[in-house]
Amino acid sequence: MTASGQSSNGQGGASASLHGGTVRRLNLNLLYPLDAILHAPTLTEAGRRVSLSQSAMSHALRRLRDHFGDDLVVHTGGEPQLTPLGHALRPEVRRIMREVEGAFNYSIAFDPLTTTETITIAADDANEQMLLGPVLRSFSTLAPGLQVNVIPLDIERPDRSLDQGADLLLLPEHMALDGLETMPMLTVWPSCLVWDRHPEFENCVEITEAQYRAARHIVARGEERQTFALDQNGVDMLRARRICVRATSQATLPAIVIGSDLVATGNSWVFQHYAALMPFKVFEAPFARRGIVTVAQWPRNRHDPVLKWFILQARSYFEQYYKV
CATH class of the missing domain: 3.40.190.10 (Periplasmic binding protein-like II)
Incomplete structure (x- = not known):
């Protein structure tokens, strides 16, 4: 231990920075406009996503540029382009936003009959048809107020679907992403x-x-x-x-x-x-050799009981009619 009582490995200094100067100098509310700026096509659209005026977004962007010492986004030929730092920050900020939302949405109490929450699912064309048909019909009496939003799964980059707001991915097992919770749902041929x-x-x-x-x-x-x-x-x-x-x-x-x-x-x-x-x-098909497992994936930091209830109910439905 040093005379100041801090660990000699520097962890005490990191803690002081975390709880003191660096974080306090930057208003954490700027995470919301930062996330919007890194994902929206224009500053006006970024402001719309976080309910801020264009002047407020311009002010937020100036503060963020001062903090990072980087432009973050520049306009080349009239088109916005992220700087290398902006590109590097993009997935990190989105990950932090998911964790923040997970913490504030954390709950152990859940009543499917009264919930009015929304679940956003990224699925390919085939899974979407079935979700919007027999699976969701089975939820009409179990959770009548639950709202389900289905968006197209990005086949080339499924992780982009998470950036677009998906809570849950439905995709073939060979396309599954590392670092996510994964549950087999059904097997198709x-x-x-x-x-x-x-x-x-x-x-x-x-x-x-x-x-x-x-x-x-x-x-x-x-x-x-x-x-x-x-x-x-x-x-x-x-x-x-x-x-x-x-x-x-x-x-x-x-x-x-x-x-x-x-x-x-x-x-x-x-x-x-x-x-x-x-x-x-x-x-x-005359070339079929083995089945393809469809899996559900969601962020590990999500402790949302509504999401977990939805996943288990969907899997239970699949198990009744299809081999999982």
């Missing part, structure tokens, strides 16, 4: 969807490799980026498909496939749902 009076498959109980290669195919937007559990033969089969129609999303596939000779390849979970409602047949 690559499958083929055809009209039940398809001239080639009306009386078939399976689709062979030769039939698959000879068929006319339809694909949904983004399907090429999906990864199935394939051997090289399966990869070759997908690449060699004769794609005749490219649809905007999986949601449009039924209206196009019905009455046609097209074959759609995708999520067995969604295709079985279509077949239960419309005249379709679902076959296991």
Whole structure:
């Protein structure tokens, strides 16, 4: 110990800085405009997100620039560009904001019948269809005031969905992010969807490799980026498909496939749902080798009982109808 009573390893000095000069000189309320400035396309939009006028945001930006000794954001050719420090701060500030919100939203008391909270879920097209259908219908009596907001999952960078405000991610296990709580939700298989009076498959109980290669195919937007559990033969089969129609999303596939000779390849979970409602047949894809696990992920610092209740209820629903 030093004469001042501080540890010789410097921790006492760090504590003094944390509780004293550095933090006290910077109003912690500036975290909110800082987060908005680092994520919004314009200063005006940043102000709108935190309910501050443009002049108030300009003042906040000046204070932040003085504190960091950096411009944080500059305008090049009329377009805002983050400085290297701004880019480095972006995920850190968002992480801190999630932790702050988690602390202030912390509660051990929760009544699903009376809650009016909102949960934001990032999901791909297939999971969104099912969430907005049977899963959420099961919540209508359990938590009638719960509000659910579904946003598109960023396939290329799922972590960006968290930056966009997602509380929960639903995504394939191979895309799961490190450092998040993870829970398996269900297992799906690559499958083929055809009209039940398809001239080639009306009386078939399976689709062979030769039939698959000879068929006319339809694909949904983004399907090429999906990864199935394939051997090289399966990869070759997908690449060699004769794609005749490219649809905007999986949601449009039924209206196009019905009455046609097209074959759609995708999520067995969604295709079985279509077949239960419309005249379709679902076959296991001839290249399927193992199922793909869909997982739920959420920040480890979130201790929100509403979120955990939602996750457990959704998983319980999946377990009733699908192999998890």
